[in-house]
Amino acid sequence: MKQKYVIGIDVSKSKLDCTAISSTLQIQSETVIANNEKSIQSYLKEMLKVLKVKKEDILICCENTGIYNRPLERICVKSGLNLWVEHALRIKRASTDMRGKSDRKDALRIAEYGVRYNDRAIIYSEPLDHVKQMQILTKSRETLLSQKIAIHNQLREAVSHDRFEYNLLVQSYKKVLKTLEVSIKEIEEKIELLTNEDHDIRRSKELLTSIPGIGNICAVNLIVITNNFQSFRNAKHLACYIGVVPFKNESGGIIKKERVSKMANTKIKKLLHMAAMATIRSDQELKAYFHRKVSQGKNKMSVLNAVKNKLVHRIIAVINRNEHFISKNELTLNEEKNSCILT
Structure with a gap:
């Protein structure tokens, strides 16, 4: 379905630059709002009144900026509005005019992208509850693991070049490494528990690990x-x-x-x-x-x-x-x- 209007949103940590355009690329509104659920909900509600359209007549398009997208994603799902979260590089490469750079102009480019490639839109939907928890836990595990690897790399370099420094580093990092290992193990146990709680996820993991080379972490x-x-x-x-x-x-x-x-x-x-x-x-x-x-x-x-x-x-x-x-x-x-x- 081709929507009558597209709202392009340039997402940043504290604010959203919003540009609403028609299917004929005519600018209808340009606004800057705070990046929080209350402001987003008020803005979208107002736009429905101003444009005099139903929810299905509007497509909201934004770049994937990770955690900064979360308020917008939650409100769109809650309100039943169509949200398209697109890869930033695709929008950049599709732009016909790259002269100048500002959040306001970026919002317009995103809106124009949403109109031109409307037929390719992938409507955002919230991940499954267990999957969402697994996503957060895997991210936490990676962060702790990278810290553990960084410490081990430092110790490995010291042991081969300066034994005195190595002995001091071992004493300094001893408690930290132990804490990291315990935390990583606890996270892995939580992921395993979440996997076993959901029948479909457990079945998917069993199927994936039956393939030679695919381990638990990859699955x-x-x-x-x-x-x-x-x-x-x-x-x-x-x-x-x-x-x-x-x-x-x-x-x-x-x-x-x-x-x-x-x-x-x-x-x-x-x-x-x-x-x-x-x-x-x-x-x-x-x-x-x-x-x-x-x-x-x-x-x-x-x-x-x-x-x-x-x-x-x-x-x-x-x-x-x-x-x-x-x-x-x-x-x-x-x-x-x-x-x-x-x-």
């Missing part, structure tokens, strides 16, 4: 970014989002090497990289594929990216079929056993 993060696979049901869509799909790089007679897009979820891409490394060691099918392609002269990283892509297809396959992963070798053995029983 949990996949469930979080996909809202337990409600946001992604297509393997190509998910692979593109993660950043493992190579795109052509050609112009006229010039043909360059295919490259993956930088517009990717780097966090899950790193986890999938580790999963791919584990897979080519443990899964005979993908191990043979990797070595065959490398022996043919293919770049190792390109082949590893192809393995990641295959893993994404396996992930979506087990979720859609609601069946544990079975390798081709296991499938062949099962068929042979069944044929022997029948004969």
